[in-house]
Amino acid sequence: MKNKCIVILILAICLFNVGFSKAKSTVTSYFSEKEFNSFFPQRNKFYSYTSFAKAVSAMSFIKIKIEKRGEWIYKITRTDKRTNKASVIRQDKDWNETWAKAKPYSTSTIDYADFCASKDININKKELAALFAHIAHETRNGVNNKYNDGLMLNHELDTNANYTVANVTYLAVAGKKYYGRGPIQLSYNSNYGFASDCIFGDKKILLNNPNMVSTNAITAFETAIYFWMTPQGAKPSPHDVITGKWKPSAAEIQKGYKPGFGMTINIVNGALECNKGSDTPAMKDRIGFYQYFLKKFNVMDANCYCDCGKMQPFSG
Numbered sequence: 001m002k003n004k005c006i007v008i009l010i011l012a013i014c015l016f017n018v019g020f021s022k023a024k025s026t027v028t029s030y031f032s033e034k035e036f037n038s039f040f041p042q043r044n045k046f047y048s049y050t051s052f053a054k055a056v057s058a059m060s061f062i063k064i065k066i067e068k069r070g071e072w073i074y075k076i077t078r079t080d081k082r083t084n085k086a087s088v089i090r091q092d093k094d095w096n097e098t099w100a101k102a103k104p105y106s107t108s109t110i111d112y113a114d115f116c117a118s119k120d121i122n123i124n125k126k127e128l129a130a131l132f133a134h135i136a137h138e139t140r141n142g143v144n145n146k147y148n149d150g151l152m153l154n155h156e157l158d159t160n161a162n163y164t165v166a167n168v169t170y171l172a173v174a175g176k177k178y179y180g181r182g183p184i185q186l187s188y189n190s191n192y193g194f195a196s197d198c199i200f201g202d203k204k205i206l207l208n209n210p211n212m213v214s215t216n217a218i219t220a221f222e223t224a225i226y227f228w229m230t231p232q233g234a235k236p237s238p239h240d241v242i243t244g245k246w247k248p249s250a251a252e253i254q255k256g257y258k259p260g261f262g263m264t265i266n267i268v269n270g271a272l273e274c275n276k277g278s279d280t281p282a283m284k285d286r287i288g289f290y291q292y293f294l295k296k297f298n299v300m301d302a303n304c305y306c307d308c309g310k311m312q313p314f315s316g
Helices: 002-023 033-039 049-059 121-138 189-200 204-208 217-229 238-242 250-254 261-273 281-296
Strands: 062-069 073-080 085-091 105-111
Touching (some): 062 189, 085 189, 121 217, 189 217
Antiparallel strands (some): 062 073
16 A cells, blocks of 8 residues: 555656646746846836746646637637646537537647747747837837837826727626736737636636736736737737748738748737838837847847738738
């Protein structure tokens, strides 16, 4: 009996270590706290190196399996790698309907520990440059073309709009506003609910408390990592695009889609910035930040297809 208990204990330790090893992250080994502060010299102190590091670590313990019938009927299973417990956190009511089962089925697994975790350090640095470019642009409040004004805003300046949409899965809570918050400026109840499902395994946390994204710095950075890593609808994840994992289909090529930083702009804010030519100010600002951070990380993107001036934006 004693030997049996020892075997069980060893097995449990091994299982824990397997989960833990998969969750290790080396993201912050690419830059120090001093360098982070120099990247964002005018930043709001809310956005700290420590909070970013904690967010990366916390997200690395989460894995999501997204199953879809068609584009908008979801089943999502979330695994906490610390316990190896998998839970279905979302299954749309039409999931098992006969007509839904007849739709094209697709599945993808998102391991948040894969954030900047390629074996190629240059790919990881390029990914960091791309993410930092977007969060810098989304939160800037300074002088054009200086690239020193990122991470200044923890929520958008105009807080009057509710940013609510009809969504049967992620219903807006009465009295709550879902305007842009955090480094990626998470907006709309549908996005707050989806992010909350993936990060916490409970859609109600951010739907009921959207201000968490602008008052809890770790949560704020977690929403940016969630957005960066998670495909939604017909959109690939920015992570898959910038790391070269995503390849456009023939139909997507017809829409002007190409791998590169420009495609990440289309994912983040294509409706307002893409398919409008090469002189869209916001698009050019994102590209400028990307080039700025590439230099900071001493890495190149020589063949970058950086703009989305000729890309059709996504419909949703």
